[in-house]
Amino acid sequence: MKTLGTLLILAMCLISLHLNAQEQPELTVKDSIVKSSWIFTVGTNFVDDSGDEFGSLFDIEDSWNSVPYPSRISIGRYLKNGIGLEAIATYNKYKEGKVVDNQVVTEDIDYLGLDFKLSYDLNMILGETGFFDPYVGVGAGYTDANNQGRGTYNAILGFRTWFSEHWGLDFSSTGKWTMNTENSSNHIQHAVGVAYRFATEKGLSRKGEEKKALLDEIEKEQQRIQDSIAAQQRADEEARLLAERLQREKEAAELAAAEKAKRDAQEARRAKIRSDIESLGNVFFSLNSSYLTRKDKQVLDQLAQILKDNPSLIIKIEGHTDSRGSDHYNQWLSERRAKRTWDYIISKSISEDKVLNEGFGESKLKNECDDNTPCSEEKHSKNRRSEFVIQALD
Template sequence: MDTLKTIVFALFLGVCTVNAQEETNFWQLGIGYNFVDDSGPRLNDYFNFKEIWHAVPYPSRLTVGYYLINGFGFEAIGSYNEYDAGKIVDGDVLPEDQTYVALDGKISYDLNKIFGQTGWFDPYLMTGAGYTWIGAADRATFNAGGGFNIWFTPTIGFNLNSMAKWGLFTDKGTNHLQHSLGLIFKLGKKEVTKIDEEFEEMAQPESSIVPVEEDSVSDMTKMQDPSPIVVAALPERSPGELRMEAMKRDLEELPVVYFAFNSSYLTPEDKVILDQLIAFMNAYPEAVIEVHAHADARGTDEYNDWLAQRRAKRIADYAQAGGISTDRIKAEGFGEKKILNRCINGVSCSESEHRTNRRTNYVLISPVTNSAGE
């Protein structure tokens, strides 16, 4: 028995010391309730909560886990419960109260990695092992089951799961089911929020002027004919034309938002960037723009279309909340239709390469059309 406890302890130690290298990996904490069905083979009474299920009226389950970008997750689980006298355990009426304590290690796999990202809904399968104490009986268990997460925000969600637990190497106690629900919280997930120099250069219009060294200019001047050159006078531009040029230039120079993977939420840094867009719209009250948002190629086409449209709308909604009229800013999502680099479906790319395609850009649709930056 001491050997089994050592194995279980080693499993938990391994779960808690997974090395965090990828910036999209994250830690997750959870708190909630657990319910135990230890009624034996009476599956026909599965929903007989009053006589068969065991629960306590306060939070009874704590979890800490580490989740990888490849879909695998590792979690340590501690749960407490109470068996009340008079309830059915292993087909018999329990003569006295008993305490239930379990420590489990879980390995899970995110099914979205197979079926495509849904953004807010994460179903998964899980397996693992643990150790359970019920009254005077204790046992090691092999565990397997499934569940899902529903995300209300990028960092807060709801978890529901069910796990079957089979006793190992013992004749004390029987197999049982444990169900859980509660809140989960992502910690330490690094979101990319700053636009690095590579993408700033991408967003700027290319200059057609080639720099010339001063010495070269001096030599060229000496070689020129000293006779005066008559240059035809350029037609003067109207104030309206000058303002239009300034408007287009200022719009092209605005920084833009690069969204985090599988997210449409605006970070505080994103909002600082969008405050500059609001300032531009206030400076040019005649301007009407369209926000174009894009997604990288990971996930299904349908999901990326939805995600890109949601990203564009988040920006438009923020501008409208900042006082910009709804008829002056439109939102359009293009999904993965306008990939800028090699990172199409089936091509393995770095996070930096994928980030290039999670861009946004602004198009001036009134008083003139400007499609630069697509």
């Protein structure tokens, strides 16, 4: 069975190598185009307002007007669906001696225009034509020409040619039909300018999309082969992993048993230390006294030995009093008792950081013998003590 699986993997690998060895198309920069962008242009414009501009389109010498500096700017937003919205501002000057409205003007006259254009990218119909980007459009605007202001209906035909993703040239001709037919004439405005394209969003051209579809099919076939190889490899791997898992489970069970035995031994040691300290009991003091008796010192000697035998053990000595006397006095006395006990332990070569001490006054009575409860001396004596509390034990 294992030999059959190996042969299957080998066959799949050979098929995969054959597919990879075949020449396959690749997506390149030429397969992507700008789908949407902002376009800013700066250029110049030429106005033909001769009165017969639609009959003599190229009567440049007598009818076309221009200025020798940039006279046109525009900004527009162009969308993925081919629609473009653009605002255009132009300046020009009717020159003395040119024909305007079928008359020769006798002085220079300013021309001002502000237009808004709705355009459509013809590449959406023709298909991507590389660097050539033709468009048509309609619009409206306001023109002050020949000392006459008028609204206009506009029709535009133009194209852009791009040298890079961002830079190109824009050529257009706009027919402007006046809204005021009595006092003003129609005219044509030609324009050429440098175009800068920014905030671009790119996508695949039609050829790029076809190429990508082909690449997707090739990738799916290669993936199918790889999936078949991977399935056989997984089957072999699962068998190997099962054997390894069983071995790990066995080793883990043995390790867990050893760890449990170690923990049980450590817990038994801790329990014995706690029991040894508890069996020592407390150090008890006479009324108003903080002095240790010989019997007390014997208890503390045993405690010191326990501390020496267990380096990780840290204890706190808590000093207490009975309820007789003022709170302030009892607090002072409890601290003195705790300190006296601490001093003795330290004197037995015990490190100071292994033993803490704190006084609690009469705040932790062992019985009911508070300020309002009469008690025998024997009961009061149960509260005059130093206790040993374990703080840390590894």
